[in-house]
Amino acid sequence: MKENGHITLTLSSGAVASTDERGRKSLRRAWNQLPRCQRNLIILGVTAFCVTVLLCLTGDQLIAASIKDVEEKAIASPYQLRREIPLQNPHHHPDKDKDLIAAAAAATPSALDRRLPNPNPEPADDKFDGNIAYGEANSAENVVRVPDTPAVALPALLDKTVDNDGSIDILNNVEEPIERLPIEQLDEREQLNEAIRSPLHLGGISIKRHLKKIQPLLAKGQHFHGATNERQSAVVAAFKHSWAGYQKYAWGHDNLKPVSQFSHEWFGLGLTIVDALDTMYIMGLDEEFKEARDWVDLSLRFSTKRDVNLFEVTIRVLGGLLSAYHLSGDTMFLSKSAELGNRLLPAFLSPSGIPYSDVNLGDLSAHSPKWSPDSSTSEVTTIQLEFRDLSRSTNISIYENVVNKVNEKVHELDKTDGLVPIFINANTGTFRNYATISLGARGDSYYEYLLKQWIQTGRNDNDNLILDYMQAIDGVLTKLMRRTPREHWVYIGELINGKDFKPKMDHLTCYLPGTLILGHQNGMPDSHLILARDLLDTCYQTYMQHPTHLAAEISYFALTDKEEHDIYVKPNDAHNLLRPEFIESLYYFYAITGNRTYQDMGWTIFQAFETHAKVNAGYTSLGNVRNTQNTRMRDLMESFWLSETLKYFYLLFSDNRKEIDLDQWVFNSEGHPLPVYPPKT
Ligand code: DMJ
Numbered sequence: 001m002k003e004n005g006h007i008t009l010t011l012s013s014g015a016v017a018s019t020d021e022r023g024r025k026s027l028r029r030a031w032n033q034l035p036r037c038q039r040n041l042i043i044l045g046v047t048a049f050c051v052t053v054l055l056c057l058t059g060d061q062l063i064a065a066s067i068k069d070v071e072e073k074a075i076a077s078p079y080q081l082r083r084e085i086p087l088q089n090p091h092h093h094p095d096k097d098k099d100l101i102a103a104a105a106a107a108t109p110s111a112l113d114r115r116l117p118n119p120n121p122e123p124a125d126d127k128f129d130g131n132i133a134y135g136e137a138n139s140a141e142n143v144v145r146v147p148d149t150p151a152v153a154l155p156a157l158l159d160k161t162v163d164n165d166g167s168i169d170i171l172n173n174v175e176e177p178i179e180r181l182p183i184e185q186l187d188e189r190e191q192l193n194e195a196i197r198s199p200l201h202l203g204g205i206s207i208k209r210h211l212k213k214i215q216p217l218l219a220k221g222q223h224f225h226g227a228t229n230e231r232q233s234a235v236v237a238a239f240k241h242s243w244a245g246y247q248k249y250a251w252g253h254d255n256l257k258p259v260s261q262f263s264h265e266w267f268g269l270g271l272t273i274v275d276a277l278d279t280m281y282i283m284g285l286d287e288e289f290k291e292a293r294d295w296v297d298l299s300l301r302f303s304t305k306r307d308v309n310l311f312e313v314t315i316r317v318l319g320g321l322l323s324a325y326h327l328s329g330d331t332m333f334l335s336k337s338a339e340l341g342n343r344l345l346p347a348f349l350s351p352s353g354i355p356y357s358d359v360n361l362g363d364l365s366a367h368s369p370k371w372s373p374d375s376s377t378s379e380v381t382t383i384q385l386e387f388r389d390l391s392r393s394t395n396i397s398i399y400e401n402v403v404n405k406v407n408e409k410v411h412e413l414d415k416t417d418g419l420v421p422i423f424i425n426a427n428t429g430t431f432r433n434y435a436t437i438s439l440g441a442r443g444d445s446y447y448e449y450l451l452k453q454w455i456q457t458g459r460n461d462n463d464n465l466i467l468d469y470m471q472a473i474d475g476v477l478t479k480l481m482r483r484t485p486r487e488h489w490v491y492i493g494e495l496i497n498g499k500d501f502k503p504k505m506d507h508l509t510c511y512l513p514g515t516l517i518l519g520h521q522n523g524m525p526d527s528h529l530i531l532a533r534d535l536l537d538t539c540y541q542t543y544m545q546h547p548t549h550l551a552a553e554i555s556y557f558a559l560t561d562k563e564e565h566d567i568y569v570k571p572n573d574a575h576n577l578l579r580p581e582f583i584e585s586l587y588y589f590y591a592i593t594g595n596r597t598y599q600d601m602g603w604t605i606f607q608a609f610e611t612h613a614k615v616n617a618g619y620t621s622l623g624n625v626r627n628t629q630n631t632r633m634r635d636l637m638e639s640f641w642l643s644e645t646l647k648y649f650y651l652l653f654s655d656n657r658k659e660i661d662l663d664q665w666v667f668n669s670e671g672h673p674l675p676v677y678p679p680k681t
Helices: 002-011 013-018 021-033 036-076 081-088 094-107 109-113 153-158 188-197 207-213 230-250 271-283 286-299 310-328 331-349 384-394 398-412 444-456 464-480 507-521 526-544 581-593 597-612 639-652
Strands: 255-257 262-264 307-309 358-360 365-367 374-376 423-425 481-483 490-492 494-496 500-502 504-506 554-557 665-667 673-675
Touching: 188 331, 188 398, 207 331, 230 255, 230 262, 230 271, 230 597, 230 639, 255 271, 271 286, 271 310, 271 639, 286 310, 286 331, 307 310, 310 331, 310 358, 310 384, 310 639, 310 673, 331 358, 331 365, 331 384, 331 398, 384 398, 384 444, 384 673, 398 464, 444 464, 444 507, 444 665, 464 481, 464 494, 464 507, 464 526, 490 526, 504 507, 507 526, 507 581, 526 581, 526 597, 581 597, 581 639, 597 639
Parallel strands: none
Antiparallel strands: 255 262, 307 358, 358 365, 374 423, 481 490, 494 500, 504 554, 665 673
């Protein structure tokens, strides 16, 4: 003890500093007199002490600086964090990082976009000339965002490596992974927030790594042999003609304007390419598919700060990517789907869980439409097939959970004999009072997805989905179905204010015969089949009664025999947008019955499109189907022409009516086939 005390004293810095030569010698002597093992122990202790002091100071300072930096940036811009993190990495090597970023840039511009300033920034006045303008920002109160970076987000943000999906691992040299709560152990709201904060992650790790982890679950891909007869070849030729015009004049843009030979932008997501992927795959257009695939891989970006419509992007882009993934087995499509799925999730941050209609994919915020506080009922109920498929494909439940909640909410609301008003409020979760009831615009695919979701999930008995569907079709039969006075055409009208019958039917409603026969095939009552047949005939009439053999957007029906025609079209409703619904129904009738009459009906209409809609650079929408000499070309080739109309024509004309087996696949509302899953036990 005494010796220890002496040593302690002589080692104190002040004493050492004032000691003379003699003192130093006596100190050395005293040191030498100590037993060797004691000296070693002391050296070890002092070294450990110094190292600890050094480490603590440096480490604390580093960690403090790092966390402060992260927090400050989180407040300023919560979703840009990833870009900044490498700069705070104590292990990072600036030159190496530069090289890695450059390599990633060469390989994946889309990934680079997420980390470097955009070389082609969006013009400040971001205008849209589409049907609906989604460009302007909403007022701040109406916009929801995830709260700024809480603790759960940090581990995910820290766990990164530069890989093909563009994420960055700052802990490259650390052997032990950071401990984090497994994503499925977070409560649902936290899972939702976590997915939104880290759109390049799945389950807390990079999407790519997650997909590697679930390798055995991944899709294997399907084989298609291409056209086998003249009609199918004619459809393939129509597809190629459309594609060539799009490639030449609108490549990478949403749509083609085939008359002016220009592009049309809506969401800036290359809609035509993504929507057409699975059609090309099914048609066996390998070269075109490969080119489109590479565009998706290298150029499809979701990080642009731009409002998009949740429903449209879900059915066209998410549905298109997922379908391309299932058919081709290429996981790049699943990877893109997962990022997009995460970026769409802010829509579900509403108080009720009913999604907002608009999402800003780059900003990760969501809001109601600018023109109304309400979402369309069909839009919030026509995202479920896609979000569920994303969950089942990635083994991450959050996507399915949020859309199941929408199902539950809507199920609980009061309806009119199973029929729903066409507007619903995302804040209150209730239908708009006195809104119209319609199986056309804003109502249509609510009914379609009740049946198709039930099929997708293995057709469980007593599932609310199928109970609601059956009740709704009863409502259609009792409240909306009528016959014309002379020719007895069956049609589905609307209830204005939820009660006053209007004999108006959108072309959109012509999807219903197909859905009804699909339901009948899956056990629904014969009354559904009878309605399906009658309605199919009427829809055919809406084409055949015009000299162009093309249907108008909206048809009206006589209520009494005093009216001149049983079916008539008003001048403002006489346009044709190349819509698919009737061809879709013909396809279901052929696929389910094998009756080739439906093929012949489809062939007549295909030829009408060839005659009136085909132009040098593609196929165009028309302003007037009532006069062959004055069709008034409207100059837009919608992406659904490629994803749906031509796909359904092609499948309708197939010699093999099970080219897509309806027991194994369910088409989403944009014509993208997704797999049917076995029932959950
Ligand atoms: C497509 O985008 C989808 O079919 C949607 O469900 C309704 N509208 C168009 C086609 O008409």
